[in-house]
Amino acid sequence: MDIPEPTRRRHIRHARRRARSREMSRYAGKPLRLLWRYLARRKVSHLIVLTSVLAAVGCALASQYGIKNLIDALPSGRAHPAVVMRAFVILVGLILADNLFWRVGGWIAARVFVTVTGDIRREMFAYLTAHPPAFFADKPPGVLSSRISATANAVYVLENTVSWTALPPCLTVVGAIAMVATVSVPMSAALVAISATLAFAVFVLAKKGTSRHQAFAARAASVDGELVDIIGNMGLVRAFGAVRSERRRFDAHLSTETQARTRSLLYLEKLRLLHALATALLSAAMLGWTLWLWSMDRATTGDVVLISSLGFAILHGTRDLAVAFVDLTQHVARLGEASSILLTPHDMPEHHDAPPLQVREATIEFRDVTFAYPGRRPVLNGLNLQIRAGERVGLIGPSGAGKSTILALIQHFYEPAGGSVAISDQDIAKGSLDSLQAAISVVPQDASLFHRSLLENIRYGVPKASEPEVRRACEDANCLDFIAAMPDGLNTIAGDRGTRLSGGQRQRIAIARAILRDSPILLLDEATSSLDSASEAAIQTALERLMQNRTVVAIAHRLSTLQSFDRILVINRGRVTQDGSPAELAQQPGIYRDTLMRQRKRTTPSELA
Incomplete structure (x- = not known):
């Protein structure tokens, strides 16, 4: 060809x-x-x-x-x-x-x-x-x-x-x-x-x-x-x-x-x-x-x-x-x-003839993956996991169970000690890093912004995007109103790491950035964990738009944000201990049901309304 x-x-x-x-x-x-x-x-x-x-x-x-x-x-x-x-x-x-x-x-x-x-x-x-x-x-x-x-x-x-x-x-x-x-x-x-x-x-x-x-x-x-x-x-x-x-x-x-x-x-x-x-x-x-x-x-x-x-x-x-x-x-x-x-030699050098990944259907698969951080015990132990294209999968579990490590391995931040991670049935370690990065958008818990204009921050993944395209992404991310209220609009400087914006505003800018990038795979790392109820509601609406027609893997400690997901995976000690829909896991004894009951008890009547 x-x-x-x-x-x-x-x-x-x-x-x-x-x-x-x-x-x-x-x-x-x-x-x-x-x-x-x-x-x-x-x-x-x-x-x-x-x-x-x-x-x-x-x-x-x-x-x-x-x-x-x-x-x-x-x-x-x-x-x-x-x-x-x-x-x-x-x-x-x-x-x-x-x-x-x-x-x-x-x-x-x-x-x-x-x-x-x-x-x-x-x-x-x-x-x-x-x-x-x-x-x-x-x-x-x-x-x-x-x-x-x-x-x-x-x-x-x-x-x-x-x-x-x-x-x-x-x-x-x-x-x-x-x-x-x-x-x-x-x-x-x-x-x-x-x-x-x-x-x-x-x-x-x-x-x-x-x-x-x-x-x-x-x-x-x-x-x-x-x-x-x-x-x-x-x-x-x-x-x-x-x-x-x-x-x-x-x-x-x-x-x-x-x-x-x-x-x-x-x-x-x-x-x-x-x-x-x-x-x-x-x-x-x-x-x-x-x-x-x-x-x-x-x-x-x-x-x-x-x-x-x-x-x-x-x-x-x-x-x-x-x-x-x-x-x-x-x-x-x-x-x-x-x-x-x-000039320390690269730990994970890209193969000299690495072909680009062909992401036609954004499936994700962990094949008997074992991983440990240097000098520490293994975080993942023979993890096997399959996520279908277009599926929304939530990850929950205790701290240190391996949830963030799974997201890091999908992005090829680290090399597994054993096994492999595949996207569209292709080992990501053998594909080019640029093509992997193009296939993934990330909305982290603490959205990082450069000390540049909001326009530059939103365009970061697509530098050649037109201003009308940026505005449409901002509208879908529910951030157009607060941007318009700023004296310089999209030309407003975000400040060092985005310090001139509130946490909710930074998060919506990160969502607009991900919408504009339009990657087939979306990773959410506790994207609403540190926000108040009003900001969480606005961001949840924006996330719903962002997640449409994408393969989504999300870490969340608020289980309410995962109720519309297809599957919930409970990760404990580097393994999947429960796997099912939110409704199915709510009926089964285990970490998910216990966490759900605790969070429901803490929810006030006003929040339920």
């Missing part, structure tokens, strides 16, 4: 995305390989920056030689002014070229370095979102978001440090030593030996400090995560009068991070001090050697000036190189720490 062109292109995009995800995991904890991945994508731009730096440093060094020529030309300059003028023009030309090359490199770097950070944030975010929900359960959002920023910032700083702080002094030192050879080859050879020894010593000592830099990187990330966690729960902090205790807790985290940073920086300062002493002695020895050569009439006055300036160039160059190197070590450590967390 011929595959439509849009579908074929979509499959190709998904295959490429999965291939990139598999490739990205190889860079976890390998900062230099990760850095090269992004540099290699824009080789031409980085090559231009490198060439500009090389040319600029070359001109800067040549200008030192130009000064020597000018000084050597001065004694005979009055008699031969053309010689002096030529030396002057050459020197000025080298100075102008030096500045020009720096600006060319800076202009290109301003674009390519920023573009690289965008590439990193984009791919890190894409890789992160491909993790299953279990990955995010024990990782604060602030820690993950800060690591994405830390990774991009570390690469940006590394590129800038190498281009403007590390590479120029490295080239300067090499070029200066080569120029010293024009005055004295033994002096140049001695400089090579001493510089190599000094560089090796700095490298060894810097490597020993890596653990300090990694400790600082981890502490900095934990402080960022703690900040986001506290600010995100500020209402709870206020409600329990815990402002002072949270301040003390944050102070403790901050103190630990400050100590780790101080240890890291002090270690760097020790390296810089050691290097400064060595290079100062080296420069003094060079100048003394040159003066001795001059006294022996083996060096000109210009040579003395050249060696003096080159000595300072080597002094400052090796100092800057040492500073840059230890800074690079710190940022490489931070990049490695962040990437090791973000």
Whole structure:
């Protein structure tokens, strides 16, 4: 059968995305390989920056030689002014070229370095979102978001440090030593030996400090995560009068991070001090050697000036190189720490050639499914369950019986330890995740909304839906009236997690979102449990419209909301202990009848009316 062109292109995009995800995991904890991945994508731009730096440093060094020529030309300059003028023009030309090359490199770097950070944030975010929900359960959002920023910032700083702080002094030192050879080859050879020894010593000592830099990187990330966690729960902090205790807790985290940073920086300062002493002695020895050569009439006055300036160039160059190197070590450590967390291999990678699910009849089947959360006893034990297309099935049972786990497994949030879950007789683990998500709409107990307009929130599952389609969905969800009463209507900002709306309003927005998505399978997770009677009535009406012609699986602790359902499944200890219509189970001894009787006793006459 011929595959439509849009579908074929979509499959190709998904295959490429999965291939990139598999490739990205190889860079976890390998900062230099990760850095090269992004540099290699824009080789031409980085090559231009490198060439500009090389040319600029070359001109800067040549200008030192130009000064020597000018000084050597001065004694005979009055008699031969053309010689002096030529030396002057050459020197000025080298100075102008030096500045020009720096600006060319800076202009290109301003674009390519920023573009690289965008590439990193984009791919890190894409890789992160491909993790299953279990990955995010024990990782604060602030820690993950800060690591994405830390990774991009570390690469940006590394590129800038190498281009403007590390590479120029490295080239300067090499070029200066080569120029010293024009005055004295033994002096140049001695400089090579001493510089190599000094560089090796700095490298060894810097490597020993890596653990300090990694400790600082981890502490900095934990402080960022703690900040986001506290600010995100500020209402709870206020409600329990815990402002002072949270301040003390944050102070403790901050103190630990400050100590780790101080240890890291002090270690760097020790390296810089050691290097400064060595290079100062080296420069003094060079100048003394040159003066001795001059006294022996083996060096000109210009040579003395050249060696003096080159000595300072080597002094400052090796100092800057040492500073840059230890800074690079710190940022490489931070990049490695962040990437090791973000690029953790996916627990449930999508199969590289996973076909889309073909949901013609939205049946759901659990086939001998066993499941346990990590480090805990099994929640489901050989669960077998069949739900027919268009059937409404309610799940009830004690807390921890496995009801929410069943909904999570239908959405393939977790991989069963045994057995399989099938939709339309197809194992969902073998189908593409996009097609599974398109087949399911969810209305949770606590509807999550983005800090965006109501229009964007309702369109979330169908971004290209027209405004008339959104309004029809809102009308079916009984939320058009309260939206119209808001000053900005559908353009009203919902607030962080929808805090500008009441619980009932958030729930009706979530129902409108599900109506607009129009998926064949609907999952309801206690959608009316936390609402007052008036809100529950409005939402129940909206849910009735939403459930029409769909396969519905609902968790509810209010049994009154399940009376129109086809079947009720009583889940206890990971198994189905009762299965039947509401009327049938009301006549049978068990959890359903006991719960129904208790709830009827608590129902007031006014609520019955």
